Amino acid sequence: MKQEVDIQVRPNEVNSAELIRTRISDKVTLAADDISDWHILRRSIDARGRKPVVRMRVAVYSKGEKHQAPPALLEQFQMVTDAPAVTIVGAGPTGYFAALECIERGFRPVVYDRGKDVRSRRRDLRAIQQEGKVNPHSNYCFGEGGAGTYSDGKLYTRSHKRGTIEKAMRLLVEHGAPPDILVDAHPHIGSNKLPKIVAAIRETIERFGGEVHFNTHITDLVIDEGKVVGIKTADGREIPVGALVLATGHSARDVYRMLDRQQVRLESKPFALGVRIEHPQALIDRIQYNQSPREESLPAASYKLVTQVKDRGVFSFCMCPGGLIVPASTAPGEIVVNGMSMSRRDSAYANSGTVVAVELDDLKPYADHGVFAGIALQEQVERAMFSFSDGTQRAPAQRLIDFVTGRESTDLPKSSYIPGLIPAPLHTLLPKGIYNRLRQGILDFADKMKGYYTNEAVVVGTESRTSSPIRIPRDRETYQHPDIAGLFPAGEGAGYAGGIISAAMDGQNVARAVAQFMITNGLASVHS
Numbered sequence: 001m002k003q004e005v006d007i008q009v010r011p012n013e014v015n016s017a018e019l020i021r022t023r024i025s026d027k028v029t030l031a032a033d034d035i036s037d038w039h040i041l042r043r044s045i046d047a048r049g050r051k052p053v054v055r056m057r058v059a060v061y062s063k064g065e066k067h068q069a070p071p072a073l074l075e076q077f078q079m080v081t082d083a084p085a086v087t088i089v090g091a092g093p094t095g096y097f098a099a100l101e102c103i104e105r106g107f108r109p110v111v112y113d114r115g116k117d118v119r120s121r122r123r124d125l126r127a128i129q130q131e132g133k134v135n136p137h138s139n140y141c142f143g144e145g146g147a148g149t150y151s152d153g154k155l156y157t158r159s160h161k162r163g164t165i166e167k168a169m170r171l172l173v174e175h176g177a178p179p180d181i182l183v184d185a186h187p188h189i190g191s192n193k194l195p196k197i198v199a200a201i202r203e204t205i206e207r208f209g210g211e212v213h214f215n216t217h218i219t220d221l222v223i224d225e226g227k228v229v230g231i232k233t234a235d236g237r238e239i240p241v242g243a244l245v246l247a248t249g250h251s252a253r254d255v256y257r258m259l260d261r262q263q264v265r266l267e268s269k270p271f272a273l274g275v276r277i278e279h280p281q282a283l284i285d286r287i288q289y290n291q292s293p294r295e296e297s298l299p300a301a302s303y304k305l306v307t308q309v310k311d312r313g314v315f316s317f318c319m320c321p322g323g324l325i326v327p328a329s330t331a332p333g334e335i336v337v338n339g340m341s342m343s344r345r346d347s348a349y350a351n352s353g354t355v356v357a358v359e360l361d362d363l364k365p366y367a368d369h370g371v372f373a374g375i376a377l378q379e380q381v382e383r384a385m386f387s388f389s390d391g392t393q394r395a396p397a398q399r400l401i402d403f404v405t406g407r408e409s410t411d412l413p414k415s416s417y418i419p420g421l422i423p424a425p426l427h428t429l430l431p432k433g434i435y436n437r438l439r440q441g442i443l444d445f446a447d448k449m450k451g452y453y454t455n456e457a458v459v460v461g462t463e464s465r466t467s468s469p470i471r472i473p474r475d476r477e478t479y480q481h482p483d484i485a486g487l488f489p490a491g492e493g494a495g496y497a498g499g500i501i502s503a504a505m506d507g508q509n510v511a512r513a514v515a516q517f518m519i520t521n522g523l524a525s526v527h528s
C-alpha cells in the first residue's frame with residue numbers, strides 16, 4: 001500500500017535514512033519496522049523560520065511493497081537511420097530536445113549549429129575571459145548545447161505542465177544529470193556538469209541514426225511558393241529540407257535579419273533589460289538564513305525580488321548563488337553579461353540580473369528600426385558599455401549605493417567577473433526610463449531584504465539578453481509559421497521559451513507538430 005506524507009528535517013539530516021523513517025512513522029499509522037520503502041517526491045528548503053528546515057513530500061510503502069522507478073525513456077527509442085529526415089537548426093536545448101523527440105517518433109533528426117562541439121567551444125570561452133576576444137560563432141551563447149551549456153543550469157520553469165517537465169527532466173537524468181533534479185523544488189545542475197550531459201545527448205542522437213553537424217552557419221532559407229524547401233550555409237552549400245525547425249536562440253540577430261530579408265513575417269515583443277548585481281555570498285546567506293557563516297549542509301542562499309515601478313516590472317532574473325558573472329557577448333564591440341555557477345555553488349559571490357520590463361510602448365524612440373526596435377535598444381546599451389571599456393570584455397561597473405545615488409565609484413569591490421571591471425557612471429550609460437526604474441526598484445528591494453543595499457555590492461553592465469525582443473509567429477495548432485509551410489520557429493529565439501527547461505519542452509512540442517506535418521504531407525512512411 002502507498003500513501004503520501006509531508007515531513008520536515010533539519011538540513012544536516014536529509015541523508016539520515018533512520019531519521020527519515022522515524023519522521024515518516026510519526027506521520028502514518030505504521031510502526032517504523034512496517035515501512036517497507038519510501039521515495040521522496042518533492043523537496044524544498046524553508047528558511048522562513050528561525051532555523052531553516054527541509055520539507056519533503058514522501059511516498060510511503062508498506063507490506064513489502066517497493067517504489068518502482070518508471071522504465072527509462074531511452075529504452076523506447078528505435079533506430080531511425082532509414083527514416084525521413086527532419087532538419088533542425090540550432091543545437092541548444094530546443095534543438096537537442098526536438099531531436100530526441102523526433103527519434104522517439106520515428107524520424108531522423110539532422111542538426112546544424114554554427115558553433116563548435118562542447119569541448120572545442122571551451123577554447124573560445126577562455127579567449128573571451130582572458131583576452132577579451134569574442135568569436136561570433138563560438139561563445140557563451142553559440143555552440144553545442146547553446147546558451148544552456150555553460151549556464152547555471154537552474155531548471156525552474158513557470159510552466160505548470162507537469163508531465164512534460166518531468167519528461168525533460170528524466171531525459172536529462174538519463175544523460176547524466178543528478179537524479180535530485182527530479183525532486184528538488186529549485187533543481188540545479190551546474191556549469192561543470194552540463195557539458196557532459198550535452199555531449200551525452202549528442203551521442204544518443206547519433207547512436208540512433210541522427211546527425212549533428214557543427215561549424216555550419218545557416219545564412220539563408222530557400223522558400224518556394226510559400227514553403228521552405230532548403231537552407232543555405234555560409235560555405236555555399238544548399239541543403240534540401242522537408243520540415244525545418246528553426247531553434248537559433250535569442251542572440252542570433254543575423255537570423256532575424258535573414259528572415260526579414262526573405263520577407264518572413266516577424267513581430268516585436270516585450271523583453272527586459274538592466275544590469276547584473278553581485279553581493280558577497282556570505283552577506284546573502286546572513287540575510288536569508290540568519291546565519292553567518294551558513295551551516296555546511298545548507299546550499300548558498302538565493303533570493304527572488306520583484307516590484308512595480310511606474311507601470312513596469314522590476315525584478316531579479318537568473319539569480320546565481322555561489323556563482324560567477326560571465327561575459328555573454330556574441331560579437332566584438334559589445335558588452336553583455338550573464339551568470340552561471342558550478343554544481344557546488346561554492347564561489348564567494350551571489351549575482352543576479354536586475355532588469356526592467358520593456359514594453360512595446362517603450363520602443364517608440366526606436367520606431368525607425370521597425371521590428372528591430374528592441375534590438376536597436378539592446379545594441380545601443382551594449383555598445384555604450386563597450387565604448388566605456390578598453391576594447392576587451394572588461395565591464396563597466398559601479399558600487400550599488402553609488403549607482404542609486406548617481407555618484408561615480410572611485411574603486412570597486414572584488415568580483416567574480418574574470419575579464420575585470422572598470423569604474424563607470426552606469427547611471428548615465430543606461431536609458432533614463434530603465435535607470436530611474438532600476439533605481440527605485442533597488443530601493444524597494446532594500447526594504448524587502450535588510451542588508452541588500454550596500455556598497456559592498458557591485459552593479460555590472462549590461463544584462464540585455466533576458467529574452468528575445470522579436471517573436472517569429474507560428475500557428476497555435478500546427479506550430480508552423482503562418483505564411484511559410486514547413487517552417488517551425490522554436491524555442492527562445494522564436495519567443496516561445498525563456499530558459500533551459502521551457503526551451504527543451506518547446507523543442508519537444510514542435511517535434512510532435514513536425515511529426516504530424518510529415519505524416520499529413522506524405523513525407524513520412526515511419527511514424528509513432
Ligand SMILES: Cc1cc2nc3c(=O)[nH]c(=O)nc-3n(C[C@H](O)[C@H](O)[C@H](O)COP(=O)(O)OP(=O)(O)OC[C@H]3O[C@@H](n4cnc5c(N)ncnc54)[C@H](O)[C@@H]3O)c2cc1C
Nearest residue numbers: 090092094114143146147151152154218249491492499500
Ligand atoms: C550564461 C548563461 C546562463 C544561463 N543560465 C540559465 C539557467 O541557469 N537556467 C535557465 O533555465 N536558463 C539559463 N540561461 C538561458 C538558457 O540557456 C536559454 O534560455 C536556452 O539555452 C535557450 O535555448 P534555445 O535552444 O532556444 O537557444 P540557444 O540555447 O540560444 O541555442 C541556439 C543555438 O543555435 C545556434 N545558432 C544560432 N544561429 C545559427 C545559425 N545561423 N546557423 C546555425 N546555428 C545557429 C547557436 O550556436 C546555438 O547553439 C542562461 C543563458 C546564459 C547565456
